[in-house]
Amino acid sequence: MHHSRIIITVFAFSLLSACSITKNVRSAASEIQAGDTICIEVNPRVTEPDILNVIEQSIIDSGLVAEVHTKAPESCELKLTYVAYRKWDFSSFLSKANIMLYKQSRLIGSVEYQTPNGIFGGGGVNPEKWASTESKISPLMNELLKI
Numbered sequence: 001m002h003h004s005r006i007i008i009t010v011f012a013f014s015l016l017s018a019c020s021i022t023k024n025v026r027s028a029a030s031e032i033q034a035g036d037t038i039c040i041e042v043n044p045r046v047t048e049p050d051i052l053n054v055i056e057q058s059i060i061d062s063g064l065v066a067e068v069h070t071k072a073p074e075s076c077e078l079k080l081t082y083v084a085y086r087k088w089d090f091s092s093f094l095s096k097a098n099i100m101l102y103k104q105s106r107l108i109g110s111v112e113y114q115t116p117n118g119i120f121g122g123g124g125v126n127p128e129k130w131a132s133t134e135s136k137i138s139p140l141m142n143e144l145l146k147i
Contacts, residue, residue: 021115025143028101028109032078032145037065038101039076048084048094050133055082055099058141078103084133087115094133101144111140 032038038059042052052068059066059080072079079102087095099111113136 022112023140024110024112025140026110027146028103028144029146031103031108032064034063035065036078037067037076038078038080039072040066040068040080040082041072042068042070043082043084044070046082046084048086048097048133051082051084051094051097051137054134054137055080055141058138059145061138062142062145064145093131094136097137099137099141099144109144111137111144113137113140 040052040055040059046052056066056068067076069076080099081102082097082099084097085095086092093115094113095115097111097113100107101109
């Protein structure tokens, strides 16, 4: 009987500890100013339908200018690139995103968002995994671009 309690406790702890979502932001605030233009380089391999719109709107909301390009021209002083991945657990959800902001080819800021790997389609049992891309990424972009 005692062993079964230990096993259940360890299993429950494993489920709960696997539920945390990674959110890291390296702010670019000291490198940008209001009115700057950020060239967003479209990643055609990304299938997350909302990520580009969320990134673009976050830039605009931060008092910056967003330009979307298939390939950012060399004349862009500030260039943003991104990757995003989806997983499925009853419906698809953003499971990972990396957003990098460069100034003249030098990384000046970044965003990382990642649900944990593992059971239940990735993301564990944390219900936040089904939240909208906007609610996941906008606060992180705001921190990245906080002027």
